[in-house]
Amino acid sequence: MNSAAVTGKMMNKAPKKNKSLWDKILKYKYFYLMFLPAFLLYLLFTYVPMYGIQLAFKDLNFAKGIMGSPWTSMHGMKHFYDLLSNSEFIKAFRNTLVISLQRIIIEFPIPIILALLINEIRKSRLKRIVQTVFTFPHFLSWVVVTGIFFNLLGDSGVLNETIVALGGEKIHLLTQASTFRTLLYGTDIWKEAGWGTIIYLAAISGINTELYEAAIVDGAKRFQLTRYITWPAIVSVIGVMLVISLSNIMNAGFDQIFNMYNPAVYDKADIIDTFIYRRTFITGLDFASSTAIGLFKSVINFIMLYAGNVIVRKTTGKGIY
Amino acid sequence: MHISMKHNKTTGFDAFNSILMIVLAIIAIFPLYYVVLISFADYSSVQKQLIYILPTSFNTEAYKLVFNEKLFFNAFLVSVFITVVGTVVSMTFSTAASYALSKKFVPGQKLMFTLILIPMFFSGGLIPYYLTIKNLGLIDKIWVLILPGAVNSFYLILMKNFFEDLPASIEESAKIDGANDLYILYRIVLPTSAPVIATISLFYAVDRWNEYYGALLFISNRNLYPLQLVLREAVLDFSQIMASTIGAQIAQSNRATYTQGLQMAIIVISTIPIFCVYPFLQKHFTKGIMFGAIKE
Numbered sequence: 380m381n382s383a384a385v386t387g388k389m390m391n392k393a394p395k396k397n398k399s400l401w402d403k404i405l406k407y408k409y410f411y412l413m414f415l416p417a418f419l420l421y422l423l424f425t426y427v428p429m430y431g432i433q434l435a436f437k438d439l440n441f442a443k444g445i446m447g448s449p450w451t452s453m454h455g456m457k458h459f460y461d462l463l464s465n466s467e468f469i470k471a472f473r474n475t476l477v478i479s480l481q482r483i484i485i486e487f488p489i490p491i492i493l494a495l496l497i498n499e500i501r502k503s504r505l506k507r508i509v510q511t512v513f514t515f516p517h518f519l520s521w522v523v524v525t526g527i528f529f530n531l532l533g534d535s536g537v538l539n540e541t542i543v544a545l546g547g548e549k550i551h552l553l554t555q556a557s558t559f560r561t562l563l564y565g566t567d568i569w570k571e572a573g574w575g576t577i578i579y580l581a582a583i584s585g586i587n588t589e590l591y592e593a594a595i596v597d598g599a600k601r602f603q604l605t606r607y608i609t610w611p612a613i614v615s616v617i618g619v620m621l622v623i624s625l626s627n628i629m630n631a632g633f634d635q636i637f638n639m640y641n642p643a644v645y646d647k648a649d650i651i652d653t654f655i656y657r658r659t660f661i662t663g664l665d666f667a668s669s670t671a672i673g674l675f676k677s678v679i680n681f682i683m684l685y686a687g688n689v690i691v692r693k694t695t696g697k698g699i700y
Numbered sequence: 701m702h703i704s705m706k707h708n709k710t711t712g713f714d715a716f717n718s719i720l721m722i723v724l725a726i727i728a729i730f731p732l733y734y735v736v737l738i739s740f741a742d743y744s745s746v747q748k749q750l751i752y753i754l755p756t757s758f759n760t761e762a763y764k765l766v767f768n769e770k771l772f773f774n775a776f777l778v779s780v781f782i783t784v785v786g787t788v789v790s791m792t793f794s795t796a797a798s799y800a801l802s803k804k805f806v807p808g809q810k811l812m813f814t815l816i817l818i819p820m821f822f823s824g825g826l827i828p829y830y831l832t833i834k835n836l837g838l839i840d841k842i843w844v845l846i847l848p849g850a851v852n853s854f855y856l857i858l859m860k861n862f863f864e865d866l867p868a869s870i871e872e873s874a875k876i877d878g879a880n881d882l883y884i885l886y887r888i889v890l891p892t893s894a895p896v897i898a899t900i901s902l903f904y905a906v907d908r909w910n911e912y913y914g915a916l917l918f919i920s921n922r923n924l925y926p927l928q929l930v931l932r933e934a935v936l937d938f939s940q941i942m943a944s945t946i947g948a949q950i951a952q953s954n955r956a957t958y959t960q961g962l963q964m965a966i967i968v969i970s971t972i973p974i975f976c977v978y979p980f981l982q983k984h985f986t987k988g989i990m991f992g993a994i995k996e
Contacts, residue, residue: 403807409881410800414812417797417851423836424829424848425819431828445831499717501710511982512725516732518974520910522928526935526967527731530738530960537734540751569728601713626821634913638932655826660917666827673825684821 435459435671451667458671468672470646471654478560478631478650483624485564490575491617495605497576498583510580513573521570525638528566529553554643563648567635575620582616583609618691626684629676651676735971739763739964746958762958762965771922772930772966778842779909779927779970786846786908791901798856799885802863813860816853833918844918845911845926852907855900862896863889898984906974927970934966 404411436455437448451457462468493513500506516524532538532552539549552562590608599607633652640648651672659669691697734753738746742757749756766772800806801813823829838844866889874884890897912928919925 400807407803407806407881410803410806411808413796413800413882413885416793417856418812418815420793420847420851421815421819424832425823428824428828428832429822431824431831434828434831445828496717496721499713500721501714502718505718505721509721509725511979512728514982515975515978516728518906518910518978519971520912520928522910522912522932522935523967523971526931526963527735529935530964531731531734533960535960537751537753544750569731573728601711637913638936652826659827659830666831670825670827673827677822677825681822 432670432674434667435674437667439665439667448667458665458668459675461668462672462675467649468651468654471649471651474648475629475631475650475652478563478636478648479624479628481560482564482567482632483621486568486572487621487624489568489572491579491613493572494576494579494583494613495609498580498609499601499605510573510576513576515573516570517574519570521634521638524566524570524635528562528639532562553639554641556644556647559640559644559647563632563635563639566639567632578616578620579613582613586612615695615697618695618697622684622687622691625687626680628683629680735964735967738960739968741958741961743958743961759961762961763969765962766965766969771925772927774923775925775927775930776969778845778924779911782842782845782911782926783905783908786850787901787905789846790850790852790904790908791897793851794856794859794900794904795890795897796885797851798859799863799889801856801860804864816851816856820853830917839918840921840924842924845914846908848914849907849911852904855903859896859900862893866892895984898981902977902981902984905977909973931966931970934963 431445434445434448435458436450437445438451438457439445440448453460497506497509497513500509519527530536534549534551538552542549550558552558586608591604594604594608629651631650631652633650636648636650637653637656640653655669655672658672659666737753737755739762740755740758740760741752742759745757746752797816801809801816803809824832833839833844833848838847870888870892871884874888879887910928911926912932915924915926915929916932919929
């Protein structure tokens with residue numbers, strides 16, 4: 380609702396008062412005051428950095444600052460051309476895409492299935508316990524989760540102890556490129572699947588119970604209740620979650636990978652964000668070209684958000700905006 | 701769900717589902733159990749046994765070492781500080797902002813909402829962010845661990861949705877008495893919003909408690925390291941910890957180092973605060989999330 384429409388409505392209601400916009404702003408001054416501190420934080424820590432994106436088209440000169448630095452050659456596009464011929468960047472880009480898509484295929488459906496199964500638990504006490512257990516790991520940091528699984532799956536962890544006891548050879552899951560992605564997906568499921576069910580369970584709890592009762596009277600079986608009442612109620616939520624996943628396609632889970640990966644698995648696990656981090660803070664290369672990678676990433680995410688929303692809106696009739 | 705009571709027989713599916721859920725819950729708990737187990741294990745017993753999976757020894761050596769370590773104790777205090785102060789700052793700003801956003805009749809509300817929505821999908825990226833923090837003079841200041849993450853768009857939207865659903869009648873009666881909007885928010889609206897306040901406070905508190913990345917980027921003074929960053933060093937690069945005083949302690953105690961035991965003790969200590977608060981708030985946050993999420 381824009382302010383003109385609001386004013387218009389008000390005028391219809393009380394034509395005599397004929398309040399101007401300014402009067403209304405004064406009337407609601409406390410609301411602006413409430414928003415102000417948060418606004419200042421957004422300005423400083425989100426919008427000012429956005430202004431710094433122009434660095435992606437410049438050669439950074441520390442003495443002159445971002446503003447004073449000169450534009451690069453090739454109409455400011457030099458950093459982008461350089462990237463396309465950087466094989467390490469191409470590898471990180473490919474890994475990011477593959478990991479994100481595999482996460483959508485493997486990880487995305489799990490909270491949905493889990494929510495449907497939890498919903499079918501009849502004993503409310505078991506239901507509560509199970510939910511508590513599944514949700515808890517979400518609140519642990521990736522630093523902690525990494526520590527936990529390095530301990531469990533490391534060379535002297537219980538997994539390898541068991542394998543050796545059974546007469547097998549130790550497996551080096553943490554430094555083995557071929558299985559590293561499986562480790563990523565498995566630990567992410569452990570940490571986040573339970574948390575992911577909450578939004579679906581919330582949608583299910585919003586269903587009018589009369590629908591179920593009427594269906595039972597009509598002789599519906601339990602599977603039919605799920606198929607024809609529960610499922611339609613969560614489809615739009617699934618759509619929204621899918622759009623959000625797609626809009627993160629260039630992120631691929633930095634926090635997790637950054638803590639878990641090591642040089643032995645760079646080939647399979649180095650993603651754009653870890654690549655930017657190392658390039659900027661470890662090997663200490665050019666800030667400007669790293670900004671260009673960041674921009675490249677944001678733009679693709681944004682396109683995916685838009686495209687995903689169009690598709691989901693077409694199929695489920697409801698998008699996120 | 702009470703509906704299924706209507707179908708009164710326990711079917712084969714129910715038995716299967718219950719067993720499946722219990723098995724999954726055990727799998728989910730096992731890694732946590734193993735952490736506690738190893739943190740209290742005696743090194744020699746672990747080495748003697750083929751598979752160490754039951755608590756057959758008890759040793760608090762690792763905890764003693766960790767607690768005597770100055771770096772660690774200091775980091776614990778830093779984390780407590782940023783969690784407490786950070787949550788208070790976050791909640792003060794967030795309740796106010798989200799309450800304002802919930803008033804659709806305020807001119808410019810849509811613009812304000814767009815301003816908090818954009819950062820969810822677009823950001824300047826790491827380098828411009830880093831340079832901004834640097835220009836603000838926040839490098840090596842404890843506030844860098846509090847202010848940049850003090851307001852979170854996702855949480856703001858959850859709270860806004862909650863406030864939108866509050867019955868307008870409570871506010872109207874106060875307004876007739878001549879109370880201003882700030883008074884109404886803090887004296888009338890917030891006291892009736894316990895579920896959402898508890899939920900969002902927990903989210904902010906956990907975010908602060910788990911903070912390590914901001915510290916990794918912006919803090920080089922080891923006295924200002926939060927717990928998670930020290931833990932990260934202990935997990936990924938144990939030699940770093942050995943180089944500090946804890947190494948001398950171990951050398952003095954003249955025992956074989958049980959690296960894993962130490963790491964797990966740190967993990968247990970850094971997880972206990974979350975573990976203690978979580979069960980009390982869990983009921984609230986499921987409710988709080990539902991209030992916020994159901995809408996749309």
